[in-house]
Amino acid sequence: MSSKNSMNNSSDNSASSSSDLLRSALVDSLQDPTPGTGYAGLTPDVALHQAQLRAGEDLSRSFAFTTRLEAVVAWGRKNALWPLPYGTACCGIELMSVMGPRYDLARFGAEVVRFSPRQADLLIVAGTITEKMGPVLVQIYQQMLDPKYVLSMGACASSGGFYRAYHVLQGADKVIPVDVYVPGCPPTPEAVLDGLMVLQKMIANNQPRPWKENWKSPYDKA
Amino acid sequence: MTKLESLKQDLIGKFNIKDYKFIHSVGDDIVEIPKADVLALLRHLKSSGRFDFLMDVCGVDYPNREKRFDVVYHLFSSKDGSRLRIKTQLAEGEAVETATRAWKAADWFEREAWDMFGVKFTGHLNLRRILTHHQFVGHPLRKDYEADAQQHCDVALPIHFDNEEGRDGNVLDENLVPLNIGPSHPAMHGTLRVMVELEGETIRRAGCEIGYLHRCFEKMAETHPYNQVIPYTDRLNYCSAPMNNVGYCKAVEKLLGVEIPPRAQAMRVILCELSRIIDHIVAVGTGGVDLGALTGFFHLFTYREKVYTLFEKLCGARLTVSMTRVGGMAQDAPEGWFDDVLAFCKDMRGQVDEITKLMLENKIFIKRTQGVTPVSAKEAIEWGYTGPLLRACGVNLDLRKLTPYYGYDQLNFDVPVGTNGDIYDRYLVRIEEMRQSIRIIEQVCKNVPGGDYTIRDKGIVLPDKKDVYGNIEGLMNHFMLIIKGLRPPVGETYDATEAANGELGFYLISDGSGTPYRLKVRPPCFAIYQSFPTLVRGTMIADAIATIASMNLIAGELDR
Numbered sequence: 160m161s162s163k164n165s166m167n168n169s170s171d172n173s174a175s176s177s178s179d180l181l182r183s184a185l186v187d188s189l190q191d192p193t194p195g196t197g198y199a200g201l202t203p204d205v206a207l208h209q210a211q212l213r214a215g216e217d218l219s220r221s222f223a224f225t226t227r228l229e230a231v232v233a234w235g236r237k238n239a240l241w242p243l244p245y246g247t248a249c250c251g252i253e254l255m256s257v258m259g260p261r262y263d264l265a266r267f268g269a270e271v272v273r274f275s276p277r278q279a280d281l282l283i284v285a286g287t288i289t290e291k292m293g294p295v296l297v298q299i300y301q302q303m304l305d306p307k308y309v310l311s312m313g314a315c316a317s318s319g320g321f322y323r324a325y326h327v328l329q330g331a332d333k334v335i336p337v338d339v340y341v342p343g344c345p346p347t348p349e350a351v352l353d354g355l356m357v358l359q360k361m362i363a364n365n366q367p368r369p370w371k372e373n374w375k376s377p378y379d380k381a
Numbered sequence: 382m383t384k385l386e387s388l389k390q391d392l393i394g395k396f397n398i399k400d401y402k403f404i405h406s407v408g409d410d411i412v413e414i415p416k417a418d419v420l421a422l423l424r425h426l427k428s429s430g431r432f433d434f435l436m437d438v439c440g441v442d443y444p445n446r447e448k449r450f451d452v453v454y455h456l457f458s459s460k461d462g463s464r465l466r467i468k469t470q471l472a473e474g475e476a477v478e479t480a481t482r483a484w485k486a487a488d489w490f491e492r493e494a495w496d497m498f499g500v501k502f503t504g505h506l507n508l509r510r511i512l513t514h515h516q517f518v519g520h521p522l523r524k525d526y527e528a529d530a531q532q533h534c535d536v537a538l539p540i541h542f543d544n545e546e547g548r549d550g551n552v553l554d555e556n557l558v559p560l561n562i563g564p565s566h567p568a569m570h571g572t573l574r575v576m577v578e579l580e581g582e583t584i585r586r587a588g589c590e591i592g593y594l595h596r597c598f599e600k601m602a603e604t605h606p607y608n609q610v611i612p613y614t615d616r617l618n619y620c621s622a623p624m625n626n627v628g629y630c631k632a633v634e635k636l637l638g639v640e641i642p643p644r645a646q647a648m649r650v651i652l653c654e655l656s657r658i659i660d661h662i663v664a665v666g667t668g669g670v671d672l673g674a675l676t677g678f679f680h681l682f683t684y685r686e687k688v689y690t691l692f693e694k695l696c697g698a699r700l701t702v703s704m705t706r707v708g709g710m711a712q713d714a715p716e717g718w719f720d721d722v723l724a725f726c727k728d729m730r731g732q733v734d735e736i737t738k739l740m741l742e743n744k745i746f747i748k749r750t751q752g753v754t755p756v757s758a759k760e761a762i763e764w765g766y767t768g769p770l771l772r773a774c775g776v777n778l779d780l781r782k783l784t785p786y787y788g789y790d791q792l793n794f795d796v797p798v799g800t801n802g803d804i805y806d807r808y809l810v811r812i813e814e815m816r817q818s819i820r821i822i823e824q825v826c827k828n829v830p831g832g833d834y835t836i837r838d839k840g841i842v843l844p845d846k847k848d849v850y851g852n853i854e855g856l857m858n859h860f861m862l863i864i865k866g867l868r869p870p871v872g873e874t875y876d877a878t879e880a881a882n883g884e885l886g887f888y889l890i891s892d893g894s895g896t897p898y899r900l901k902v903r904p905p906c907f908a909i910y911q912s913f914p915t916l917v918r919g920t921m922i923a924d925a926i927a928t929i930a931s932m933n934l935i936a937g938e939l940d941r
Binding site: 245247249251256259260274276289292299315325326344345347 | 512513514517521526527528529530531532533534535536537564565566567570571572592593594595596597600601612613615616619620622663678679682683685686689699700701936937
């Protein structure tokens with residue numbers, strides 16, 4: 160029995176219409192969109208609610224969820240990614256479009272653009288990283304606070320692209336750990352949004368990230 | 382009497398011209414001179430008023446020659462649009478006197494020539510690396526340097542400044558506050574780095590570090606067939622990618638000696654002017670953001686998206702369109718495309734009026750920009766300014782009017798010119814140029830010539846697919862062009878177009894093979910940006926941010 164049905168059964172409690180709305184909205188937003196994947200452990204405790212209903216408790220005060228802490232934290236994290244746009248080249252211009260009015264990154268909770276690494280969660284590497292830029296990029300990455308994620312936008316940031324050249328780093332992942340690669344030269348804004356959604360799924364699932372855990376700065380002198 | 386002959390007459394008696402070679406080739410005037418005469422000749426040509434601009438200084442490497450390097454100076458006269466190329470030969474380890482004593486513009490160009498080729502310029506105070514990082518060993522554009530031999534850099538340079546007469550740039554003033562801005566900083570557009578010494582909020586000394594986006598464009602061009610260079614040109618000034626395509630293809634076509642059909646010319650003009658609009662959109666929009674006005678950016682980007690949609694309809698790509706080919710366009714415009722462009726123009730006209738109100742008539746904007754870092758016309762020419770920034774200083778120079786190409790002389794448009802050369806005038810000129818571009822597009826779109834969109838020379842343009850699959854001749858031509866490539870005759874040329882930021886020049890040398898022997902880009906904002914440390918000295922730090930925004934520096938073409 161779904162939680163919505165249980166609410167309909169208790170329609171005699173007419174004072175609860177606003178809390179009904181609240182609860183169904185919460186249930187909708189927290190429920191697993193595709194059964195079997197994601198949102199581990201985050202299901203409303205229906206049995207508990209029904210017990211409370213039988214006991215005649217006031218719904219507006221007794222409504223509750225049980226979940227695991229990391230699941231609800233991940234849910235918060237994935238919906239409030241503050242990006243640091245590390246736009247160095249052409250992809251930076253497309254990133255402007257992603258944030259601009261038509262594609263509107265704000266819909267994914269990632270509109271709070273921060274140029275200070277200490278306030279950002281998501282480093283979007285948009286553009287070619289040259290050898291000269293490498294140490295700067297690593298410094299910026301190190302200044303970010305955990306949890307931090309890296310999205311590499313475009314061919315250059317992912318692999319050096321068609322610049323197989325003397326002054327171009329062959330991918331940002333040569334110096335920092337990258338979570339999501341978005342292909343394209345430059346990628347369409349849709350592709351960047353897709354990359355962001357992939358990252359959100361990774362966060363929600365608390366997917367292990369060995370590339371990040373085992374990362375050491377290539378410039379640290381041992 | 383040709384210009385070259387009159388120049389020769391002028392030099393007789395003043396210089397020992399029996400060692401000089403006067404050459405007229407592919408429409409360009411060239412003088413080859415011994416290195417001892419370079420500075421004296423440059424000074425003479427400047428003081429006699431023949432040439433007022435030094436557009437470019439670059440090196441060329443011929444490893445098999447006795448004197449290995451060419452140093453090439455490109456001069457330009459804004460009076461009649463004539464150009465002169467001065468070349469001198471240098472052996473390994475030899476030096477030539479610095480041209481900075483004649484033109485300030487030579488400063489960064491000579492640094493670049495040293496960085497790329499190891500050519501020395503005596504008397505240049507800052508002959509250190511400019512595009513590659515400070516740990517780089519060797520000179521990458523020499524022919525014996527492998528294109529993909531990467532050298533790692535493990536530390537960023539500390540704050541430093543340019544050396545001045547009697548003052549070491551690495552020694553900081555203990556009484557001032559040093560401040561580093563960028564390259565990761567919202568006002569530095571991702572790749573610029575500015576270092577300043579402050580007294581309170583007043584800048585006492587400033588320096589720039591560039592090269593954070595040096596993607597080796599020129600080396601890549603030397604290792605790719607002519608048509609495959611086109612996508613690389615897209616990524617020079619990526620805010621107005623089609624303009625670079627056009628500039629490059631125009632240079633190759635000049636060397637080949639072909640003229641493209643009227644329909645291709647019209648399509649190129651439309652693409653260029655659309656690009657000019659969206660380039661100015663970025664300049665004005667992000668310029669506002671740097672001053673703290675976010676609204677204009679969102680307004681303007683709506684319209685940039687509309688142009689992207691037009692580009693997508695035309696070729697499928699939004700930003701980097703690679704739409705031109707040597708000899709014309711890659712394909713014809715789809716049905717109804719020109720009507721879509723006209724509809725956009727109508728839309729855009731209203732938006733330009735709106736942005737005029739939003740920015741140019743905004744009290745805060747006026748206070749932040751009027752009278753800030755003005756540049757006089759004389760200074761601007763000295764630095765090698767071109768494009769909107771030069772016109773903001775009151776110089777009426779637009780290559781579309783002075784040396785028209787693609788039928789610009791048949792079109793009715795005005796060249797907006799400023800008076801003070803301050804930041805406000807720069808935006809004023811840019812916004813007015815959007816209106817003029819709309820006028821141009823409307824005129825062209827209403828009378829698009831019919832006919833083919835490309836020439837059909839089998840040695841230049843790939844045959845139609847139906848011929849490739851349908852008959853043996855088409856297949857052979859296709860095969861030959863793919864395997865051997867497009868091969869311009871041995872020779873060299875310099876060709877310039879009026880890009881959104883100013884004169885975009887391509888100096889192309891062909892050795893008759895399928896790849897360019899040397900392709901030097903003359904990027905407009907490179908010359909402009911080198912004046913920045915001088916310009917902001919004595920101003921407030923916030924004015925420096927406004928200045929850098931008004932220059933519309935695009936790292937792709939700045940660092941290449």
